[in-house]
Every structure is written in structure tokens, then in C-alpha cells.
Amino acid sequence: MSNVIHASHLTLAYGKGEKEVIKDANFSIKKGEFVFITGPSGSGKSTLLKALYGQLKPSEGSLVVGGLDLANIAQGKLQELRTHMGIIFQDYKLVNEWSVSKNVVLPLMIAGYSTEVQETQARRLLKHVKLSEQADKYPLELSGGEQQRVGVARALAKNPVVILADEPTGNLDDYSSNVIWDLMENACQQLDTTVLVVTHKIPTIFSLPYRHFIIESKGVYEVH
């Protein structure tokens, strides 16, 4: 299987390189793998995720996602790459002035799909995350768990090559968390999507085989 993500001697730093968060990391993630990245608070988990969706450029080394090196990527290519990613945030990052269904089809809207396709997909995705009844509501009218399900539906909208999730259940109760894990497991299993989740704690209910990386003392190590 081909690597979807490959980091080689990757160093991530803020400012002009003076505040290193990750140093000389080497790892690869293959297509269809489910990966957990854990580590103590402030260890650089979210920083790594930011680098993976191109929000932070590597200060040294290379970080290749979908065949493109994010250390030297043009803005247009980065935008194109992001359309093949599904990103889930702890704070959901939904557009509060848009309805639930409009939030869900954002990736399709960006890709230029017709309104009919967007509407059909919105119905399918919302049914998948069990939010069909909430389609016309606005994010702030939903509970945290429901908002995160909207976030997951949005991430799945365009059958992404990779899903990046930053503490997706960090703000949720156990029941809502389990629903989210189920949805991500399904995506990995049924769509062969690579899923990379940054979290404090690996869920105990998790049933899929997965790889586990830990970030410690600026290094990224695989836990066997």
C-alpha cells in the first residue's frame, strides 16, 4: 500500500524557527490506516496536525501528504490538496450563520458541485450521522455532540483521501464520543480513508486495528 503521509527528518517550529515543537520526526502512514497520535498537553499534537493540513510549514525536513511536499507547496496546490482532506476540530469550526445542511456540503460547494448534487449529498450525509431532522437548523441550535456529528459529516462529504481529527471528542460526553468514533471507524473501513486522530486518550470501545504514535520530548515515536 502507498504512503498517504510521509515525514522525513521533520522539524516544526513557531516564530522564525526559535520555538521547536517537533524535531527530526520520521514516520509514514499508509492508505486506509487508522492512526492515533497521543501525548501530553503542549507536546505538539495539534501542531503536527496543523502542519498536515498545511497551516504550518515545516522548518526543516519534508512532510509529504498525497504526494505533495508541504515544505515547498504553492498556494494553489495546497488549496487543491485540502479539498481531498476532511478535517475535524475539537471546537467543530462550523459556520454559525449557515444551516446544518449547508455546513455539511461545504467541501462540495468548494469543489463546484451542482446544487442538486449538494442537496442529495446533504440528505445522505445527515442521514448517515443521524441528523436528518436538523438539516435546516443552525449549529448553535444543536448540542455539542450534534455539532460534532455535523463536523464529521462535513469531513466525509467528498470521500476524502485522509481525515485529520484534532481531539474530536474532547468536548463531548461518553455517548456522543462513541457515536463519533463509530462514524470514523466506518469511514476508515468502508471508504478506505486514512484517518489520523490526535487525542489525549485512545477510546476503549475502539474495535478496528490501529497504529499508535506518541509525541514526547519533540519526537514522534510509534508505540507497538
Next chain:
Amino acid sequence: MKFIKNHLMFILPLMAILLGIEFYLVFERTTNTYEKGLTEGYSMLVVTKDPVELSTFQALNKHISSSEKLKRDAIVSEVAKGVNKSTSEAILNALPYFYNIGLDSYLHSSELEMIKKDLESDTNIKKVETFGGSYNSSYKLFSFIKFTLKIFIVFMTIVSLFLIIKQMEIWKYAHKERMQVMEIFGAPMMLRSGVLFKVAFIDAFFSTLLVSAIFFYLKFYWAGQSGIDIMMQNQEALFKMSDIGILFSSSLLIVIIAVYSVVFSSKGVQE
């Protein structure tokens, strides 16, 4: 209500800037006509020993645009009333040549002095009278009015720009979240800022329309009935169709700069 308020918050300062631009255009046109009148009405008197051609005057100073030789016979007949013909001829022979010199533009009194100096450098020229006193007071009044209006326009523009910057902050606050989320999912800049551009273009269009309507009213209704000479004489200068283009281009330029500033300052994902 909120929708109207949001638009008015940008339309009003934009209108103030457009009013400033239009006032400036109207003022420039009106004052150019007035200035032309003053220039045409003004001439300096030059007294020479021998006849002088216009080109000779122009060689001495480039601002000289015309010269009119005064009829010496007429002068003699005025000053030598009741004297016999031979005396009259003697006066005519002894009389120097008088010229009314016209200028190409309305100049500062210091430039008049410079012209005088240039002309007097020619030994053929005996005397130059600039009538500087009355010219100077007209010039100063004219310059003062021009300066005051320009200061007013600049001040109005600065205040309006501050209001626009304030509105840009409101835009940033209102649109940042959506633009950032769209950026994360790979939306190109034009798609991210589409809504903002739409709002801004609508505001630019309405601002231009309202300012044009005000000046249309001034030109076709108010000016004719105002009873103010300068307005009635310069009714044509009050508003021209080409002004709509200037106003719309200016408002578009302002909104494009404003929108791009908001878009670029909203880049990056908020923590």
C-alpha cells in the same frame, strides 16, 4: 433592519468620500471657468520706445500669451484736445508705444513681478505696470476659497476613511469565521471572499447612485432656481455623465482595497 444598518454603515462613509470627489470635480470645473474669466479680464500695461512684436514679448517670458497695441492716435486725441495739428504731431512722435499684455494663466503675484522683471530687462521697454494691488487681492481671495474647500474635502475624506476602517473591522468580525473555515477546506480566495465582495459591490453601486442623484438634482432643479449667479452660469459644470464613471471607479477601488484588506487579515486558522 440589521441588514439595512450594515449596508448604511459602509454606504454613508463611502458616499462622503464620493461627495468629496464630486465636490472637487465640480469646484475644479467652476473655478477653471472663473479663473479663465479672471485671466482674460486681466492685462498688464507695457510701455516701449519702439514697436514690439508678440514673439519678442514671449521670448522674454513664456507666460505672455497675447499683446494688443493701443492706438496712439486715440491717446493723443485724448491728451491733446484743443492743440493745433503740428503740436499734436509732435506729441504723437514723442509718445512711446503702449501694449496690453495678456497672460496664459492666473498667476501668483510673485510671478507677475518676475514677468515685470523679465520685461524690464529689455532696454526697449520703458515701463511695466502690473496693477498688482487689485490683482493680488482677487488672487488671494480666490486662492483662499480654493484652499478652504480643498481642506474641507481632505478632512471629510479622512473622517470617512476612518469610518470605512471601522466598518472593515466589523466586516472582519462578521466574515472571518466563515472565510477561515472555507480556507481550511481549500476554498480559493475569490470563493472565500465572494459574499464580502457582493456586499461591497452593492454598497459601491448604491453610493454612486445616491451621490449621482444628489448632483443630478442640484444641476437640473436646484441650480436653475437658486438665483445664485455662479451656479446659474456654471450649471453645466455641476454634473457630467462622465462623473458617474469616475465616482463608480473610485468607489470600486475603495471597496476592492477594503475587501482585500479584510480577506488578507483574516487568513490563517484561529486557535
